[in-house]
Amino acid sequence: MNKKRICILFGGVSSEYEVSCNSAASIVENISRDAFDICLVGITKEGKWFLYSGDIASMRDYTWVDDPGNIPAVISPDRSVHGLMVMGDEPKTIYIDCVFPVLHGKNGEDGTMQGLLEISGIPYVGCGVLASSVCMDKVFTTMILDRTGIAHVRWRSFLASDELDYEKLSGELEEYLGYPMFVKPANAGSSVGITKVHNASELRPAFELAFSNDSKIIVEQAAVGKELECAGFGNGIPFISRVAEIIPKHEFYDYDAKYIDASVTVLPADIPESLSEKMRETAAKAYVALNCRGFSRIDFLWDEKSDTLYLNEVNTIPGFTAISMYPQCMQDSGMSYSDLITNLINLAMEE
């Protein structure tokens, strides 16, 4: 069998750079070497691209950027190249069969990289341009969900250019959403820039923090109950995994709760069968409505008092270390981490 050459993109100009390096390291460790040859392209936080041939440990401790073997290399938008342009002492091109963009957040999960990959003509793992950019933007995601009849908590959005009178606004938001409320950048990820606002005095700093991450923000009513997630897999109507519950170690699932003080996950979640069925049906509906392809993790909030299930967000390149939620959900469904990687590449190549 002739092996396919897979290019794994990692790092990136994103607040989720570190998560990406760790996801990619796990993939390199577990991808089937019988089926694939790999070539690694790291993107630094400043946006420099390198063909990387060092070890996995240096990806995990982020020292890969200083590897003396790094050679500047980029994906060519020229379809006749169908791969990389390597700009070392002897410039050359490398043919690539498929790209796995293991990039989280801005400049990777948001449709921009997918745009380059479309132009390059190289198949790539995961969602296309439109689904990626819509799912990255919490306001646009919510608008599509509204039209699809999928519930989202009450929300309002604001632009940095809006003239805001915080005193007046605080009263209006209190009436419409009530405290506590969540203030988030429309485009970010890993909980960066998000504040749980408990009272009027916390509102302005929360807006300022969110605006320092994006020129558009969303303010949401808080759901109090359970945080539930499931994995979607496939092109077209997806396979949806069983439901997992996250029990954050902090007041909410903030950056440290995600990556530093490992929160607890319960799989399958201890919830009634009817709720789990409703969530899986809704997840499939959202996956299709948002035009997802390949894979996505669909996150929900269940409000206990009103017994309402709200879709929170869809992550088109979910955390992907061997112990991350998405691979865990698929493993629970009988697909090993290594087979998952193979199957995602096959889904990309079949398109």
Ligand SMILES: Nc1ncnc2c1ncn2[C@@H]1O[C@H](COP(=O)(O)OP(=O)(O)O)[C@@H](O)[C@H]1O
């Ligand atoms: N409306 C809400 N009600 C309750 N908790 C929320 C709400 N919005 C966000 N959270 C909490 O904040 C975390 C991060 O918010 P999320 O919208 O998932 O942003 P990110 O894209 O950064 O993951 C969630 O995992 C959850 O713990």
Ligand SMILES: [Mg+2]
């Ligand atoms: Mg989230």
